[in-house]
Amino acid sequence: MNEYDVVIVGSGLGGLACGTILAKEGYKVIVLEKNKQIGGNLQTYVRDRVIFDSGVHYVGGLDKGQNLYQLFRYLGIMHKLKLRKMDEDVFDAILFEGDPVVYKYAQGYENFINTMVGYFPEDEAAIRTYCAKIREVCLQFPLYNLRSGGGLFDKMSALETDTKTYLESITDNKKLQSVLAGNNLLYAGSAYKTPLYVHALIVNSYIESSYRFVNGGSQIARYLHREINSMGGKIVKHIKVVKFQEEGGEIRYVETDKGERFYGKQFISNIHPAQTLEMVESQVIKKAYRHRIMNLENSIGTFYVNVVMKKDSFKHLNHNYYYFETQDPWAVVNYNAENWPMGFALFYTTSSMNDEYTDGVTIMAYMRYEDVEKWKDTFNTVSEEESRGEDYDEFKREKSEILIDYVDRKFPGFRDAIHSYTSATPLSARDYIGTSDGSLYGLTKDYRDPLKTFISPRTKIPNLLLTGQNLNLHGVLGVTVSSVLTCSQLLGMDYLIEKIKNAQEVS
Numbered sequence: 001m002n003e004y005d006v007v008i009v010g011s012g013l014g015g016l017a018c019g020t021i022l023a024k025e026g027y028k029v030i031v032l033e034k035n036k037q038i039g040g041n042l043q044t045y046v047r048d049r050v051i052f053d054s055g056v057h058y059v060g061g062l063d064k065g066q067n068l069y070q071l072f073r074y075l076g077i078m079h080k081l082k083l084r085k086m087d088e089d090v091f092d093a094i095l096f097e098g099d100p101v102v103y104k105y106a107q108g109y110e111n112f113i114n115t116m117v118g119y120f121p122e123d124e125a126a127i128r129t130y131c132a133k134i135r136e137v138c139l140q141f142p143l144y145n146l147r148s149g150g151g152l153f154d155k156m157s158a159l160e161t162d163t164k165t166y167l168e169s170i171t172d173n174k175k176l177q178s179v180l181a182g183n184n185l186l187y188a189g190s191a192y193k194t195p196l197y198v199h200a201l202i203v204n205s206y207i208e209s210s211y212r213f214v215n216g217g218s219q220i221a222r223y224l225h226r227e228i229n230s231m232g233g234k235i236v237k238h239i240k241v242v243k244f245q246e247e248g249g250e251i252r253y254v255e256t257d258k259g260e261r262f263y264g265k266q267f268i269s270n271i272h273p274a275q276t277l278e279m280v281e282s283q284v285i286k287k288a289y290r291h292r293i294m295n296l297e298n299s300i301g302t303f304y305v306n307v308v309m310k311k312d313s314f315k316h317l318n319h320n321y322y323y324f325e326t327q328d329p330w331a332v333v334n335y336n337a338e339n340w341p342m343g344f345a346l347f348y349t350t351s352s353m354n355d356e357y358t359d360g361v362t363i364m365a366y367m368r369y370e371d372v373e374k375w376k377d378t379f380n381t382v383s384e385e386e387s388r389g390e391d392y393d394e395f396k397r398e399k400s401e402i403l404i405d406y407v408d409r410k411f412p413g414f415r416d417a418i419h420s421y422t423s424a425t426p427l428s429a430r431d432y433i434g435t436s437d438g439s440l441y442g443l444t445k446d447y448r449d450p451l452k453t454f455i456s457p458r459t460k461i462p463n464l465l466l467t468g469q470n471l472n473l474h475g476v477l478g479v480t481v482s483s484v485l486t487c488s489q490l491l492g493m494d495y496l497i498e499k500i501k502n503a504q505e506v507s
């Protein structure tokens with residue numbers, strides 16, 4: 001009989017981090033993954049020998065002593081990662097149609113402030129107030145700061161302000177407001193809705209330090225896999241779990257689509273909470289809780305164009321671009337069929353082979369699931385290939401060409417430097433990552449009802465825990481922190497935080 005201390009369903013970063021933490025503490029762990037490749041949003045794709053990330057294009061907080069650095073050090077992978085620090089004076093560059101200025105986000109708070117003051121000399125007080133507020137909000141989240149003795153947040157007030165209203169409160173300068181919201185594609189920002197804490201926790205980590213993964217972010221999954229294996233744990237791919245079987249008020253086993261059973265003492269689901277509940281038949285979970293989880297709003301999806309560049313044809317830049325068609329970056333989510341896209345992000349691939357020229361560029365724009373819903377009954381992955389039809393291929397070509405035209409207008413010569421390209425829609429994210437509608441940013445956060453989207457890792461079934469980007473915050477840092485929160489339910493928060501803080505450098 002397949003029996004384990006902990007059975008983890010889903011090998012996204014949340015599942016892998018939980019597996020590593022618990023294996024380190026002596027638990028017999030197995031991680032079950034339905035796809036050919038582990039890692040969820042950490043997955044990479046190779047096209048014409050160029051590595052493209054599926055969801056993680058850069059990370060923050062990796063300077064020595066910072067939060068993600070310390071978490072990765074505890075997990076045993078920090079010293080193995082191949083990283084390249086982004087330009088100190090510009091990790092994100094913000095562009096607006098009709099405005100010739102390239103607004104640069106710099107690393108380090110004083111550097112960030114001085115750069116912004118260069119564009120807005122009359123608004124230095126507002127810029128300093130903004131930076132102080134970002135840091136103040138972050139301090140109200142103990143776990144984010146690896147502080148023991150606290151929960152996720154100290155005060156409700158940290159959750160009850162929206163980002164756009166706050167920016168309007170510190171300055172009347174509309175352009176400064178827009179620039180400070182200029183990388184909101186990182187968190188699917190929505191005007192007068194996205195809480196300030198979401199903006200603050202994400203932007204702070206990148207201002208503190210910004211890094212790219214050389215040859216892709218899948219190395220995180222690869223090294224966590226090795227950590228789990230080295231401590232006697234297992235990861236099994238091509239295993240599709242369809243049921244969590246409850247017996248006597250606890251989960252006894254999970255069952256696969258082929259009828260195989262994996263028994264355990266504890267179970268952790270790295271699947272979306274709504275999809276997890278669909279697999280659990282239990283009177284222990286009340287209808288009101290099911291209704292709440294099932295009716296939570298997922299954030300928007302994305303459309304990617306992964307472009308392979310001709311050799312030595314397009315200069316590599318060690319930062320990202322965010323472009324907006326209007327002066328209002330919040331408007332980008334409100335596109336329609338005629339004006340799509342109202343903005344895009346541009347990420348350069350980072351290769352170990354060439355520093356001067358890039359071998360690949362990823363263009364990302366928002367795309368709603370409804371835009372591709374007519375093909376919702378198709379399913380296509382590397383291990384389970386199915387054509388979605390010529391009309392779907394034509395849809396992707398049309399959207400790709402629109403995005404390429406946009407980039408070529410902003411960066412003349414871009415189109416001529418293209419060797420080939422492929423694209424991905426929210427259906428791709430749905431099939432590979434497992435969200436029902438291809439959402440890439442987890443649940444939509446709303447400052448008007450902040451606790452609604454804070455999902456406890458605990459369920460009413462005592463041995464069923466949740467983890468992943470839908471608990472409190474998405475992104476590499478957010479999901480890693482969520483994994484600590486999940487594992488603390490078994491290990492104790494104070495104990496686990498002390499282990500993380502005291503993790504030693506590996507030579």
